[in-house]
Amino acid sequence: MVNTNGAWTQAEGRDVVSKKVCLVGSFAVGKTSLVRRTIDDVYDEGYLTTVGVKVDRTEVKIGPRTVNLMLWDLAGEDAFAELRLDYIRGASGLILVADGTRADTIDSAIELKRKINRAFGPLPSVLALNKSDLVASWSISDAHCRILGRSGAWSVVRTSARTGEGVPTLLATLARRMVAP
């Protein structure tokens, strides 16, 4: 009555590790834009706020290893919507995103990091200071950036989803932090 078919795809015999990575940060800091730059290498001026979560996939090579990054692009936090901690469960790494032109988004990133730490313990993290193409109108100083980088809680990378600057570094840095040699 029922056929069993012998066809299947073998998970290729390569050295693959999969990691769940969450992008978090205030609304409109550029989380979705960074993902689109990563996946499709495109940039869109328009702003469509993310509702819930959208997952995408990208791969990063670290030596002989392929790191399969599942990027969970979460809705930004604002006065009305609090971050849903449920979505962070099971994550191996965090990309915290802040908008260099809005200093308060850095405070939010720090606060988010603290909150997630409390719930899940410290996770390998990278802070993306996004919109580096607008650095002229940034509201934070170089000194401030350096201090942020010294905390040890995360690596800090300047990115621009618009120009693509720093985006590959962002992912490679996090991948390396997650797949400790």
Added chain:
Amino acid sequence: MINSEEGIGLAPDRELVRLRELLLGEHPRRIDEIAERLDDPTLRSKEVGAVLPNAILRHGPAMDALPEALEPQVEEALARSIQRDPARIARILSPIIGRAIRRSVRQALAGLAQRVSQTVDHSLTLGGLAMRVEALKTGVPFSEIVLRRSLLYRVEQLFWIHRETGLLLAEAVEHDVATRDPEIVSSMLTVVRDFVRDSMDVGEHDALDAVTVGELRVWVEPGPHAMLAAVIRGHPPESLRGRLSDVLDGLHAQYQTELEGFDGELGPFQGAPRRLARALVSQEEPGRKRMSPVTLALVASAVVLGGILFGRRFVENRAVEQYVRVLDEAPGVEVLETGRRDGRVLIRGLRDPLAVDPIQVAREMDIDPDLLAFRWEPIVSAHPDLVVLR
């Protein structure tokens, strides 16, 4: 006496101790030791601990009361544990309870499914077909076929998904099916499930177990560490659930430790697709001869058509019979035999050339003369009608 009284009065304790020692020898120290053991809770629990397992193991009649005595405590302990972390007990019990529940549900449903498919099977056998011809003629035609068609299905893809991370552990796919980023599908499925659980007011263990996307449906079978999602084309029978959960149970058993310590490494799961593929099943081409609806329609119309042809021949035969009788009774004609040759009815006999014209009779009886052939031996009949004619 007074002195001695004084003496006793001065050091009564020491004297008593000495007296006790004289009377009882070593015993007083033992008694003190025992008293100490009874008074010191740490010591006492240590000692009881040392003998307790043995005491319980010894099935003396005195022990019979133990289960009864423990019952409320054990119940209370379990209740508290469940209250504190229900997931823990659920995880411990799920292989047993889950299996038992699934099995009984499956059995209940299997009975129902069987009945449906038997009815349908019967209607599709050739024997059943003959009986259906009447139904076909009377216009209750293909409802059964539609039902049968609705039971056809194929499992096209299987995703084995780690629950907590939503990561794809392994995948099995029919060779002719194109997959688009199964990893993303897996993650999004967990998102959708979480979403449904959170936003609809359902219990913690109720979750989305089926999604329909166009003509595809996705069935999700939950497990303690990982879930199985099956992408199915068509209309699967409920019994497929059982197969899915069996495969999932098998995977959990095989990869227990790897699942518990899972941190994204996919290497250990390279053998999983082979096991997964056991649920890549379909019900399109059954081992038993069953006709596809198209074939069935063709056969059915052939039967109907055949019926019509056969019927016509039958009617034809009756007319010929009558014709032969009429001929036979005609004066000067003696039919000796009838048969068929080259699609015509051959009539042999004796005939007086003055007797009726057989072709004329055929025409009068509405029989196509072209369907008839004759072999007549000419005779001279002594029939009075012909004698008169002569």
